[in-house]
Amino acid sequence: MKLIDPFVLGHPANVITKLGRYFYKEVNSTGAGCVVVNNKNQVLLIHRGDIYHDWTFPKGKVKSDNLEKEAIRETREEVGVSPVIVSKLPTNKYSFYNDNKKERINNTVHFFLAKTNSNKFSIVNNIDSEEAKTFLEAKWFDLNQSLEMVSHETERNILRVVIKIIRK
DSSP states (O other), rough: OOOOHHHHHHGGHHHHHHHHHHOOOOEEEEEEEEEEEEEEEEEEEEEEEEETTEESSSEEOOSSSSSHHHHHHHHHHHHHHHEEEEEEEEEEEEEEEEETEEEEEEEEEEEEEEEEEEEOOOOOOOSSSSGGGGGEEEEEEEHHHHHHHOHHHHHHHHHHHHHHHHHH
């Protein structure tokens, strides 16, 4: 049996939570989303509050095997935009903990580069989704500014791919 050094776990107040997570149920989740670019080469980002406090792309859990349709559906549900898929982007894989449900979520999100001719969007926070209720705002950002705004490094890497495609 391997012993865990409690000092590796950080502050003593976090030790019980971190040790308890060892026994969490593993759940695999698949999502799809769009990196939406308008005709000014701006990227649409969502600012989520609550537990997230991040800037990210429209995305969510898939309900069917057609990932492109699911990415468009999620984008339409979250920001009221129905973009056109241009190409597949790298897949984003990450894990996080849901302490309320005592689960470790292993998430795989399939992203697509999508275009829209409209600069209009609307935050939709009345759909049947706890996450959607946390949306604070959405905003168009220039390519370089969007790199600074996106909160997660894995999503910044996806955005770098988008920038290379657009600047070709």
